[in-house]
Amino acid sequence: MGSEGRSRAAAVVQSLGWLGFVLVVMLLNALLSFGNDWPGIGVVLRPQLAPEACVLVLGLVVFAHLRGRVPASMCSTWAAVFVLLVLVRYIDVTVPAVLGRPVNLYWDGRHAWQVLLMAWSGQSAARVLWTGCAVLLGIAALFLIVRCCAVWIGGFSSVRGGRLWAVLAGMALPVAFHMWQPWFDREGRPLFADAATPAVHRAVLQWRDAVSPARQALLLSDSPVEAFARADLAALGGGDVLVLFAEAYGAITLDDGDLAAQLEDARAVLDAAIRRDGREVVSARVVSPTFGGGSWLAHSALLSGVDTAPAGTYETLLASDRPTLTGHFARHGYRTVGWMPGLQMPWPEGAYYGYERIADVHTLGYRGPAFGYWRVPDQAAMALLHVQEFDSGREQPGRPRFVVFPTVSSHAPFRPLAPWVDNWAALEHSDAYDAATHAAVLAEPVSWSDPRPAYVASMRYTLTWLAQYLNERASPDLVLVIVGDHQPVGSVTGPGANWEVPVHVISANARLSRTLRERGFIRGVYPAETALGPMHALTAILLEAFSKLDGVEVAVDD
Incomplete structure (x- = not known):
């Protein structure tokens, strides 16, 4: 940027002053504090503060104050990092809404192509192409907008350098509050949005654990299926087996007098x-690894x-x-x-x-x-x-059949x-x-x-x-x-x-029922009051x- 261009930019910055700075920061904050517009893949704005937006703006302000200007290359790099965080946040809030669980970099990455093919099956090639182009253009437009914001912040901080401490205080306080206590508004919502960077850290750890046999051995308990690898299923006599996971069928139906x-x-x-x-029928109790939801863990x-x-x-x-x-x-x-x-x-x-x-x-x-x-x-x-x-x-x-059937009507x-x-x-x-x-x-x-x-x-x-x-x-x-x-x-x-x-x-297999009774099950539809152990022990x-x-x-x- 030439001296004449910088002068014009400085004049614009001076004319808008703090109002322009606040509006730019609000825009950047909105880009890192949105939530999922459930059900669907859209987003909804939330009145929350994004700690990472505060940190990135603060870093740009300090750099501009110390150096007097922000180079164009740095504005581009800063904007690229910011847009990457926006995309990470979108994935982090959208995947749990769509799949019902957080994103797993290793697992989802391996199957992303198949998932996209399934999602777009039956759609015309033209629609898929236009959608892909629209996404790429949207990301490019977002980058340009964020880069303009970076240029504005750099110019403002250079011109208004004497007010650096006011800017630092304004940007640092939300970060401090986010770190020290989860403030809530009247509707019970946190005033500070969840950061996006922990999602990146979590994904990296998941990848490490997934590709490392040593980490798997450390994190996962032994599987009893390995111990029974050479055992047959003779006690079943070739009969069908149906494992029915009854949704939300908890011990409260036995322990609460009114429900019982x-x-x-x-x-x-x-x-x-x-x-x-x-x-x-023989019955028992076990301890589920989850409560109120997260059925896949059970x-x-x-x-x-x-x-x-x-x-x-x-x-x-x-x-x-x-x-x-x-x-x-x-x-x-x-x-x-x-x-x-x-x-x-x-x-x-x-x-x-x-x-x-x-x-x-x-x-x-x-x-x-x-x-x-x-x-x-x-x-x-x-x-x-x-x-x-x-x-x-x-x-x-x-x-013979082995069927696993998770029910849904009692969800x-x-x-x-x-x-x-x-x-x-x-x-x-x-x-x-x-x-x-x-x-x-x-x-x-x-x-x-x-x-x-x-x-x-x-x-x-x-x-x-x-x-x-x-x-x-x-x-x-x-x-x-x-x-x-x-x-x-x-x-x-x-x-x-x-x-x-x-x-x-x-x-109707008496030997099967007898073996289960030897392991703690009792006859009837009412189990004993003491659990046999955790779900995986079953x-x-x-x-x-x-x-x-x-x-x-x-x-x-x-």
């Missing part, structure tokens, strides 16, 4: 349905036998080669199926588990109306699972809840739920402040369709493992609730029960 009383008759109906055809803990409660272990597990129950059953000739009615988006993590088939909301064949965000009622999902996989093995007959806020359908066969068609009933269900109010009535209704629904399925459709040799994934949200449990969940194993118990025969020692690796 409201569910007593539904449990009695389930117990009667179990005993009707010679089946038996799923992965049971399927791998690895403790996923410590922070970072879940992400490290997905990038490891730890064996899974899915792989163990596959090696013994089972067809392995992940029946995922709640899965509505690409799921690159599914590759870790090694399912032969993953059926999500788009591919499991449901043709009825959507019931809220989760769309597919559990009863309908079970009906479709039975027809496609259990009913004489319609897909690949002759092979918070527990409404809308689909009505009960007596005719299971009707659930395969689009007219299973009539329009008037569907509209009435959708009109039921949702309450986050008092969700207990809706929670009870969702639990009754779960117990009812399970009982009816066992009465009318289940094969006699089916082994049904029902595991609560976690306790419901705190507005249901109240403060101080434990993290325990019920486990029920239902089968994996070894089940493997032993599935493998053990009378008078026969289980052969495992040393």
